[in-house]
């Protein structure tokens with residue numbers, strides 16, 4: 001573990017997502033005001049990236065660029081320096097609407113590079129849509145966080161990066177524990193890490209687990225020298241009986257694991273340096 005101490009860990013907070021509702025956990029932030037308040041507390045708990053979807057007033061997922069614009073503006077104002085990452089995955093089947101907010105130039109955007117099953121549907125990412133989303137991110141100088149729901153997605157991310165199709169440094173997230181997709185399996189996780197080290201040496205990676213796997217995958221990632229994601233999008237509970245009181249509570253749990261493994265929690269400035277976003281640092285308010 002000694003080789004990890006002093007190696008800062010980036011904590012990403014996935015605040016809302018497209019699935020959980022207030023009826024699942026009243027702490028899920030829906031309105032822009034709630035999202036900004038929840039993000040602010042998560043940043044104080046250690047988050048340096050805010051991964052965001054937006055919702056309509058009735059809690060259904062939205063692709064409205066105007067909502068994304070307000071959210072970005074408020075996050076930049078209330079949490080200066082924090083890395084704003086928009087989801088382009090929230091509305092499977094919506095086609096290019098999923099990238100309609102990229103012209104707002106968030107620091108980062110999530111990018112899925114292949115398809116897989118989700119709990120009740122196919123998560124469709126056809127090659128032409130993937131190529132278009134990646135090219136929009138190049139156009140607007142947005143660093144993608146590639147979502148790896150499967151080994152093939154990780155290999156595809158590496159190929160796309162080598163081909164110059166992804167803007168900036170390669171950053172891949174392993175997503176484990178989505179029902180009907182890749183489970184949270186330690187041997188698979190270890191192989192993902194080996195694959196990144198062997199085929200994309202020097203590239204940073206992170207990992208997220210869904211539901212009760214969140215804390216498990218947080219610990220695997222922190223122990224293995226990667227970065228990690230927590231938040232109500234992926235998991236609304238602290239344990240089987242207890243709802244998470246906030247996004248901040250889930251980030252705090254990950255921060256406690258960083259302490260256990262001797263890894264400092266990355267500040268937004270450190271996270272920007274690790275991800276190659278320094279030049280995009282927000283001006284002082």
Ligand SMILES: [Zn+2]
Pocket residue numbers: 014017018051052053087089233
């Ligand atoms: Zn998301």
